[in-house]
Amino acid sequence: MRPxxxxxxxxxxxxxxxxxxxxxVRAAIFTQISGLGCVQACSAFAVVGNKAIPKSSLSxxxxxxxxxxxxxxxxxxxxxxxxxxxxxxxxxxxxxVAAILNAYASVADKPAAGDSPATA
Amino acid sequence: MRPxxxxxxxxxxxxxxxxxxxxxVRAAIFTQISGLGCVQACSAFAVVGNKAIPKSSLSxxxxxxxxxxxxxxxxxxxxxxxxxxxxxxxxxxxxxVAAILNAYASVADKPAAGDSPATA
DNA sequence: TCAATAGTTCTGATATTCCGAACTATGGTA
DNA sequence: TACCATAGTTCGGAATATCAGAACTATTGA
Numbered sequence: 006m007r008p009x010x011x012x013x014x015x016x017x018x019x020x021x022x023x024x025x026x027x028x029x030v031r032a033a034i035f036t037q038i039s040g041l042g043c044v045q046a047c048s049a050f051a052v053v054g055n056k057a058i059p060k061s062s063l064s065x066x067x068x069x070x071x072x073x074x075x076x077x078x079x080x081x082x083x084x085x086x087x088x089x090x091x092x093x094x095x096x097x098x099x100x101x102v103a104a105i106l107n108a109y110a111s112v113a114d115k116p117a118a119g120d121s122p123a124t125a
Numbered sequence: 126m127r128p129x130x131x132x133x134x135x136x137x138x139x140x141x142x143x144x145x146x147x148x149x150v151r152a153a154i155f156t157q158i159s160g161l162g163c164v165q166a167c168s169a170f171a172v173v174g175n176k177a178i179p180k181s182s183l184s185x186x187x188x189x190x191x192x193x194x195x196x197x198x199x200x201x202x203x204x205x206x207x208x209x210x211x212x213x214x215x216x217x218x219x220x221x222v223a224a225i226l227n228a229y230a231s232v233a234d235k236p237a238a239g240d241s242p243a244t245a
Numbered sequence: 246t247c248a249a250t251a252g253t254t255c256t257g258a259t260a261t262t263c264c265g266a267a268c269t270a271t272g273g274t275a
Numbered sequence: 276t277a278c279c280a281t282a283g284t285t286c287g288g289a290a291t292a293t294c295a296g297a298a299c300t301a302t303t304g305a
Contacts, residue, residue: 019228023147029140047252059295064253083251083302098228100220108139108218148262167283179264184284203271203282247305254299261292268285274278 009071009078014093017074022094022101025073030058031066032109035075039089040106046084075102129191129198134213137194142214142221145193150178151186152229155195159209160226166204195222 026032033053038045047067051058058066067087070076077088094102146152153173158165167187170178178186187207190196197208214222 019225019232020147020149020152022228023143023225027140027143027147032140048250060252061254061295061297062293065293065295067252080252080302083249085252098224098231100224101228104218104220104224105139105143108142108221111218112139168281180283181264181266181285182262184282185263187283200271200283203280205283248303249305250301250303252299252301255297257294257296259292259294261290263290264288266286268283270283271281273280275276 011071011077012074014074014090014097017094017097019098019101021073022075022098022105025069025075026105028066028069029054029109030056031070032105034066035070035089036106036109038070038076038087039091039102044086044088046086048084131191131197132194134194134210134217137214137217139218139221141193142195142218142225145189145195146225148186148189149174149229150176151190152225154186155190155209156226156229158190158196158207159211159222164206164208166206168204 026035030053034050037050047063050063050066051060067076067078067085071078074094075090077090079086079088091102146155150173154170157170167183170183170186171180172178187196187198187205191198194214195210197210199206199208211222
């Protein structure tokens with residue numbers, strides 16, 4: 006359990022953000038973290054769009070989002086609290102995150118192949 | 126050489142766009158195709174940001190961009206002409222492509238690890 | 246100290262990516 | 276027609292990333 010790494014805003018790179026959000030599951034998790042505008046424990050994402058996510062995969066997804074600079078994670082007792090860094094990132098790449106979340110939201114009604122990217 | 130597949134705009138999905146553009150090389154190629162606002166042959170991208178791209182990789186990158194719905198490719202004689210579908214995609218996901226290209230453009234000056242995403 | 250909860254890391258199976266080599270398609274030349 | 280050159284595509288194997296089950300670590304509470 007090495008201490009969690011969070012990149013500084015100025016080290017955040019577009020390719021990392023796009024890669025992180027190019028996975029519908031991660032996009033849904035991030036939507037939930039930043040959409041609800043509040044802190045979420047990892048266990049909140051055990052099911053994403055009526056699809057069960059194994060703990061190990063979930064941990065990996067959270068790590069990818071964190072290392073991309075999209076979220077900030079802090080341990081609070083036994084659980085992890087995930088904050089969105091949306092505002093920070095938006096300062097660096099104006100409109101990027103919003104446009105991505107909008108794009109996903111606009112297709113949330115008509116999912117592609119059985120999976121729903123946002124909370125169905 | 127199967128006939129090239131181009132998705133209809135309404136079949137274009139955000140995850141495909143993000144995945145396609147999460148590679149700095151592909152982002153640079155797409156920037157060049159849509160930025161210059163004009164048709165480009167594949168051979169125009171033999172070198173991207175002072176990095177040589179093998180033909181086979183280039184072909185693959187073009188394919189990913191095409192299947193994501195970002196570009197349209199037509200054979201003209203011996204060469205392939207690549208058009209941007211930027212406008213179409215923007216109609217479906219407003220601001221998405223622009224925000225992504227802006228993000229890459231804003232870091233083009235200070236590259237991450239030796240590679241320059243846009244034309245250096 | 247022991248058990249329970251919340252996440253992380255390890256490990257092997259699967260899937261992607263990369264790039265050289267071989268191939269296909271078109272055009273030009275004779 | 277044959278033949279060559281150019282422009283891209285596909286094949287195949289090595290390197291890499293992703294996925295998920297199992298084992299582990301960290302914290303809290305009894």
